[in-house]
Amino acid sequence: MRRIVGLGFCAIAAFLFAARYMCxxxxxxxxxxxxxxxxxxxxxxxxxxxxxxxxxxxxxxIVYLVWGEITGK
Numbered sequence: 001m002r003r004i005v006g007l008g009f010c011a012i013a014a015f016l017f018a019a020r021y022m023c024x025x026x027x028x029x030x031x032x033x034x035x036x037x038x039x040x041x042x043x044x045x046x047x048x049x050x051x052x053x054x055x056x057x058x059x060x061x062i063v064y065l066v067w068g069e070i071t072g073k
Contacts, residue, residue: 002068009061016054020046 020043028034028042 002064006061006064006068009057009064013054013058013061016050016057020050
């Protein structure tokens with residue numbers, strides 16, 4: 001059961017990581033031309049909340065996976 005929960009948290013982390021880039025794409029959808037500085041500005045505007053949540057979720061998922069392997073249940 002712990003392995004399934006760990007896998008679920010890792011999947012949530014992947015979704016949150018991708019969601020940040022999707023937010024950047026949505027915010028910049030009205031831009032007529034793209035450039036690296038523009039992408040960085042929009043990326044900074046989105047903030048770090050999704051990255052922090054993805055990191056925490058990944059860490060919890062890894063802990064559950066390791067715990068499930070150690071206990072063998």
